[in-house]
Amino acid sequence: MKTTTGPCIGWTLGVAFLFCWSVSPAAQTSSNPLGLKAHHATAAVADLDRAVRWYQQMLGFAVINRGDRPNGMRFADLQLPGYGIGLVQNPGAAPPAVAARSGWIHIVFSVPDPAAAYATLKARGADVSVRGTPAPAQITTFLVHDSEGNEIEIVKE
Secondary structure (H helix, E strand, C coil): CCCCCCCEEECCCCCCCEEEEEECHHHCCCCCCCCEEEEEEEEECCCHHHHHHHHHHHHCCEEEEEEECCCCCEEEEEEECCEEEEEEECCCCCCCCHHHCCCCCEEEEEECCHHHHHHHHHHCCCEEEECCCCCCCCCCEEEEECCCCCEEEEEEC
């Protein structure tokens, strides 16, 4: 996964999300003058192997690149069609407590049928919760936490 093809906005939270977008001149509109499109998010994790397994088993991501950097950092690039997740494990570093976070809070994916996605993830053993009306009411948005406690929101397309 290339991270040098577009401008990147980095932000360190305990989860260190890094959102990158690629710019296409054809995609420029007055409501999106830069033609920004979601590319990938990167999260710092305490256990890379555990996080990779979670993203593969729970959300269906495929590993496209994985390795170690000379500074001891381990990384994995995962991808679904049209979107990527970068996971990094820094040597000896664990994400700070949720209460200490600032900046980006979570990443968001849209799906055609949130209720079906909720049921699938719950059946797989994922940590899922709904906002407002509890299931089995009509689910239009819900939260899921990855193996490291990072929050992911799923919304209706």
